[in-house]
Amino acid sequence: MPRRWAAGFTSLLTECFCLPLIQKKCPTESDDEDEDFIMEHDHHVLTLEDLNQFTSQFSFENLVAVTDLGKLYRGKMHIGSDVKDVAVKIIYDSKNVYHYTGDDTLERFENELKILQASRIRGNPNIVKVIGYCRGEETLGIVYDLNPHDTLENLITRADFNWMQRVKIALTLARLLSYLHDRKCLIRNFAPYHIVLDQDFTPIMYEFGLLVGGVLRNKISASDFRLAPYGYIDGSLVTHGPDTFTVRSDVFAFGILLVNLISKRVVVDTRDRDDAINMWVLREFKSGRSVVHQSLVSDPVTFTVRFDVFAFGILLVNLISRRVAVNTRDRDDAINMWVLREFKSGCSVVH
Structure with missing residues (x-):
């Protein structure tokens, strides 16, 4: 048996x-078939100062992961009188890991936002949800509705x-x-x-x-x-x-x-x-x-x-x-x- x-x-x-x-x-x-390209624009547009505040200056204690494409941190985001648990990802270039000669950080940042905002993708409970993003001159970051x-x-x-x-x-x-x-x-x-x-x-x-x-x-x-x-x-x-x-x-x-x-x-x-x-x-x-x-x-x-x-x-x-x-x-x-x-x-x- x-x-x-x-x-x-x-x-x-x-x-x-x-x-x-x-x-x-x-x-x-x-x-190809018709895709739903409706994009949501209710996300918070954030600054590097905001991300620093969420993550306690990107403290080591809040670091969750370091990967070949970026770093993920835990964070606390103040929305009105509420405090929300979030995750903050900083996107960076890492040529040494996957042998790429160009700087693709902005491309990856924009593509990920487009993917995660598409209605055919964002409905899955096992795909992260976007709350906001930071598009600075030196920092590209995405804030997720996630308590890792x-x-x-x-x-x-x-x-x-x-x-x-x-x-x-x-x-x-x-x-x-x-x-x-x-x-x-x-x-x-x-x-x-x-x-x-x-x-x-x-x-x-x-x-x-x-x-x-x-x-x-x-x-x-x-x-x-x-x-x-x-x-x-x-x-x-x-x-x-x-x-x-x-x-x-x-x-x-x-x-x-x-x-x-x-x-x-x-x-x-x-x-x-x-x-x-x-x-x-x-x-x-x-x-x-x-x-x-x-x-x-x-x-x-x-x-x-x-x-x-x-x-x-x-x-x-x-x-x-x-x-x-x-x-x-x-x-x-x-x-x-x-x-x-x-x-x-x-x-x-x-x-």
Whole structure:
């Protein structure tokens, strides 16, 4: 019964979020349909002095995250007689991280405001809401209606971040990814430090600086090397170029995030291919070892469910390759053996 329960759980995950994701087409110009471009202009136009006041002069105690595209702070915003919890993001240029030679900060700032103000985007509860913005000569900042607990990145290794919370967040983020893909958006920088959990542990995505398509109606050029953070980049992009980024590239990043959640491993930028999480998973998979962190295996919920990690690995392969398991007794036809052959040959398993 426990193994049948695990198989049923795997099937449920597949039905809930895997198949909707892998069946999406990449947004293309020919797929354009009427977008709702109604923009809201009731946001507060703020100054650097305002942002300093909200964040106590950008104090270290209020710093939530430092990413490749900016910094996120907690803040208190006075609106009339009320005090509102907010998050303040400062956008800056970071050429060293994603190898970009120009200054794209203003472009990212304007694009993000346009994305988050579009009615087809802003209705999602897992997408951050804008309260105001600062467009100064030296400072570009956006103020969000958000009271952040912490980033998903910081919580991954935490002992009090339990199995069921991880599963719920994975499901929520899968639906969010599908939601954005339905609206013809490619995220390009889907990573756990671009996602915060609020005080109710609801995941909120707050970074859209590299998004293309959708309400922006732009496309990726062959010279645009602004890619996902290290460790979340589909290897095929290195071979074929950044303009080959598709929905499947976002899904690859989501797959790495899933591994983060179950293994408690975070991406470390060593530039050594053997240290990459996807290569570690393959080594563990080949050796028949579990990638689930031991503390999660001993979690009472995990033990009760008896979630089959091998089945989870097959599910991930289904997700990124569109390859469906066939009931055959031939060991060479098994998906895990196919994965090992593809990687041994230097081939991608992404469809």
